[in-house]
Amino acid sequence: MKVRFWGVRGSVPVADAGSLRYGGNTSCVSVALADGGHLVFDAGTGIRSLGATIPPTSGPIHILLTHLHLDHISGLLFFAPLFDPKADITIWGPPGPGDLRSRLARYLSSPLSPVEIRELPAKVTFRECAPEGWQVGGARITATQVIHRGPTLGYRIEEDGAALAYIPDHEPGLGQDLENDPSEWISGHALAHKASLLIHDGQYTEAEYAMTVGWGHSRIADALSFARRTEAERVALFHHDPGHDDAALDALAEEARSVWRGDGELSMACEGATVEL
């Protein structure tokens, strides 16, 4: 499978000159499957650029939402295939109070949106993720609830022996000893175990985390502990804080590599980067 980062920023998009290298769009990652299928993880503002690259008749598109915070859905309205009557789109999301379509309609409706969800020209199906997992083409998808504020999923995709774990908003260290607790009690561990690539929340520095404990995001140290415990082959820290410009992210990357005790390759997710698994 081929993974591409379209948005790696957390919380809110940034358009500062100092953030162009890592990118300012919010969460969106695409996966091109071996059979030509399209998986899209989250619909942050990064999904707008992705939409321009998908031909209308290129087959079913599956958008897998981890949760419904704005930085993960605000790009939906700008995803071109949703406005193409030939497009066949399935939007997957976490279970919660009310059906997924109704929950998304709170954003895709007046006064927040000029277009109502019922007016989208594409054929759109809304599905809540089943805990037992499901198949898309040759890929096996598993979704599990993970620690974040509100119902939130992490995903694991397996195809042809490769596994991608996508857990962009996650605070597994909340009340947990990530170094020593049994793995079954660590949120998200099974999803990420021995993944070929783990894309994981690494939003905060130590100092920032001291002020944001319980907000549902990880300090980099916890992301590294989680990654080491899961034995992921590659790790991409993701959901960069909007206050961290390119220079700050470079410094954090260097610091993270200096304390990284895992065997896998560690990187900071960067908009536009691709990874072949």
Added chain:
Amino acid sequence: MAASAQQPLDLILARNLMSVLETPSFLVDNDGQMVFFNEAAGDMLGKRFEEIGRLSREEWNAIGPVDAEGEPVSNDKMPLAVALRDGKPAHGRFHICTDQDKIVEVETSAVPLVSGGDFHGAMVVFWPVAS
């Protein structure tokens, strides 16, 4: 996936909460197995979770409920049984037997853990009745 399946998120969060509480508390899964008890509960029971690990229903039935003389009593109406059987919060008073063979009267509140429409277990807090 080769790794152990993740416990339901509400159990993980309940365990995390209990681990920082000074109120004795324990966690039971939907099979009735005691999957965690905190340090305060361990102090009362004379056992540490890290030493003995999870307890089956039969094993923790040996702790209680018992009567004032330490004889087992029916637990049908005990708070945990109500929470597990009926899915309702419940409160009650009974005795437990510590590993020093001390009989301690406790008050207990049990709260069922249900999320996504599925029943995952119950969390129980208890404290000794002041003599």
